[in-house]
Amino acid sequence: MIQNKVKSKLIFTEKRFNAGYFLNEDALNSFKLEINPKNCIALSELANVFNPPIFKRQFCQPSERAINYCQSSDVTNALEGSDVYINKKQAEKVGSVVKKNQILVTGFATIGNTRLVNELSEGISYANNVCRIESNGKFPYGYLYAFMTSKFGKSQLNKNASGSVVRYIEAPGIKRTLVPILPEEKQQQIHQLIVDSANLRVEANKLLKEAVELIERNLDVKITKPINKFNSKKVNIKSLFDSDQKRLDSPVYITDSSNYLKSNNKFLSINELGFNVYRPGIFKRIKVDKANGIPYIKGSDLNKNNPFNNCEFLSKTKTPFMNEMILKEDQILFTCAGSIGDVKLITKEFVDNPAIGSQDIIRIENKNNSIPIEFLFAYLKTKFSFDYIQSIKYGSVIERVEPFHVESIPVQNFSDDIIIKVKDLIENYKHAFYTSFKKENQAINLIENEIDAWQ
Helix, strand or coil, X not given: CCXXXXXXXHHHHHCCCCHHHXXXXXXXXXXXXXXXXXXXXXXXXXXXXXXXXXCCCCECCCCCCEEEEECHHHCCECCXXXXXXXXXXXXXXXXXXXXXXXXXXXXXXXXXXEEECCCCCCCCEECCCEEEEEECCCCCHXXXXXXXXXXXXXXXXXXXXXCCCCCECCHHHHCCCEEECCCHHHHHHHHHHHHHHHHHHHHHHHHHHHHHHHHHHCCCCCCCCCCCCCCCCCCCHHHHHHCCCCCCCCHHHHCHHHHHHCCCCCEXXXXXXXXXXXXXXXXXXXXXXXXXXXXXXXXXXXXXXCCCXXXXXXXXXXXXXXXXXXXXXXXXXXECECCCCCEEECCCHHHHCCCEECCCEEEEECCCCCCCHHHHHHHHCCHHHHHHHHHHCECCCCCECCHHHHHCCEEEXXXXXXXXXXXXXXXXXXXXXXXXXXXHHHHHHHHHHHHHCCC
């Protein structure tokens, strides 16, 4: 049971009498700032806060007249951009193109996810339900980002949100957010941690891209057009019976990768390379609060900047398959339901913060493997691997793959010097990504600890 004293003045100000409005976690976090008005300042006095107007998107193919487009759900992605493009003139006309050092805040459905625009995401068009925050210089933008990402910033957004079914908040409501006035020295310390974190995240993305492109340049087959609903091809009846997969669905036969592999023997499967591939059994999830649980990472959480934000917590004592579900450093996680083929290489953030992963995430681990797992991770990020993965998935409503499908993914033989170069790039990527994660968390903890100490 949650209980707390609430001043009558606050009840009449908010014009709400139901206890749940004042005694949920978001309300209690917000309460700490509301009862200390002299130590706070409204976000409207520190930044320009706005949403672009609603517009009908004109989707198109990548070209000089197109611009990358991201939805609200893309705000938390560790990678920059998406595979979706809209008309560039239209995006510029409505003001949906984001600028470096802007803070993006989601205000629809999942409220309060944040992103700091960097040199890689600058120039991307974001949806109109993603609010933009531009610091006016009174407080450093890194400090504002850290606060908006903290539990106190996020709680205020959720408390002030409207809607009973699909909740939302836009610029007028976000402007009301109270920001703590910490000493200038502390603000600069937090700001610098965020700046360093952002720079490391850019470095990590560049290293990963360089590793993937190095593999793609040396692949024997080039994927010019990834599989989509418009692919078509004539298939000989004999090939249907000769296929190893013994399947009749078209993706097995029309992808560039699957056709190329039929006449090439330069590939070994992940199983033949000696990796251990498995996933835990299905079980009933018993959700608990943060204090009594262990973080539960779902497939949709894999590629977030911080997978621990908004994650669920499961019982430590009543959850089966714990040994199989614990996420370990240097595992490759592979989504196997819904969105197929998203991959993540676990770094030390899961050593510092033990967590378990969903049964719908396939694990790939070192065993008796003949190539480094870092190389395999970069290889699974290539267009060739993604194209092949689309040919092995099954299911009409919710698409799936199983561990034996993943074991069959073909990996081309490469020279030792390319494998070593890719391994070194991914090792540096892991270090940059983990250090970025640590610095951002350190900045957020500094703010939260200061506010938690208030009376």
